[in-house]
Amino acid sequence: MSDDEFGWFALMLAVAGNETTRNSITQGMMAFTEFPDQWELFKRGRPETAADEIVRWGTPVTSFQRTALQDVELSGVTIKKGQRVVMLYRSANFD
Incomplete structure (x- = not known):
C-alpha cells in the first residue's frame, strides 16, 4: 500500500467512525426525548446494555x-x- 493509499484509507476510517458514532449519539438523544421514561430508567441504573440498545434502536447505518x-x-x-x-x-x- 502506498503512502497516499494509506493516508486515504486512514481518512476513510476516521470519517466512517465519526459518522456512525455521531448518528448513534443523536438517535439515542432523540429516543430519550421521545421516551422520557427510558431516560429516567437510564439515569437511575445506567444498564450495561444501554449502548447496544441505542445502536440497535437508532441504527446509525x-x-x-x-x-x-x-x-x-x-x-x-x-x-x-x-x-x-x-x-x-x-x-x-x-x-
Missing part, C-alpha cells in the same frame, strides 16, 4: 448493499448475477 455474484433463488425469488441486493437494518431491529 440504515442500509447495506451488495452485488450478487451468481444467480440464486431465495424464498422463491430469483436474484440474478449482477443485481443489487439491499439489506435494510431498520426493518430488522424492531422486533
